[in-house]
Amino acid sequence: MGRHDDVLDELVRDRYPALLARARMLTQDPVAAQDLVQDALVATFAGRARFTAVQAAEQYVRRALATRYVDGLRRRGRERAGVERLAALPADVAPDPADTxxxxxxxxxxxxxxxxxxxxxxxxxxxxxxxxxxxxxxxxxxxxxxxxxxxxxxxxxxxxxxxxxPPVDPEVPVHLVPTPEARRG
Incomplete structure (x- = not known):
């Protein structure tokens, strides 16, 4: 097993929950979020890119999450399907207390x-x-x-x-502090 595989293993072991949380912010669906993370991981590590550090790989996967999410919207028209599903629900449906x-x-x-x-x-x-x-x-x-x-x-x-x-006093004074470079002249 090479360093590339070690990076994948470490990324999944240590950063999967954070990647899943980001995917869920986009998809609003826990199952779709898992699928999105899986797709992003496969796309990242099946490609030509080779990573020697988990941080670099994670950044790549995080961007792949957004790209795959938007591409999926374009391909499947999720927005339209979601609106149709919401419109089909009866107005008096009470939410499940477990979902509160x-x-x-x-x-x-x-x-x-x-x-x-x-x-x-x-x-x-x-x-x-x-x-x-x-x-x-x-x-x-x-x-x-x-x-x-x-x-x-x-x-x-x-x-x-x-x-x-909004803040009570939107006129918050701003004081500029010179940087060390500016102080040196």
Whole structure:
């Protein structure tokens, strides 16, 4: 077994729960999230890329999660099918008490589920994965402006859904602190 296989083993052993959590933010379905992680791992380690460090492999897999998620949406039209399923539910169906959110993570997951897939992908890539607007646009095959719009709309919707309140005094003073390089002149 080579170092490449060791990296895969270590990645799955140590980082699988984190990868699964990221996939679940995108898919909103635990089974689909597992499938997405599996697809991303296979795509990453079956390709030509060779990794000698788990951190590099994990970054690659995390980006593959987003790419595979968006590609899946395009191929199967999941957004349309999801809307049709929700529309078919009777309005008076009570939620199962076992599914009632009990933690902030559950509330966030439910709020993410209320976003469109494009909004969800943009906000996860921008604010969870910490990608730039340009990197997100390139990954999702969107314009920079579309990423900004989807992200802005998603953040606003999440604020409403999660009951976030704007600060009482939006005029917070900002004090610039010179960097060590600027102090040296």
């Amino acid at each position: 959110p009990t933690r902030l993570a559950d509330d966030v997951e439910a709020a993410l589920g209320a976003l469109t897939p494009q909004q969800r992908a943009c906000v996860v890539l921008r604010h969870v994965e910490d990608l730039s607007v340009h990197e997100t646009a390139r990954l999702l095959h969107l314009s920079d402006g579309a990423v900004k719009r989807y992200t802005s709309d998603a953040v606003r919707a999440l604020g409403v859904l999660l009951g976030a309140r």
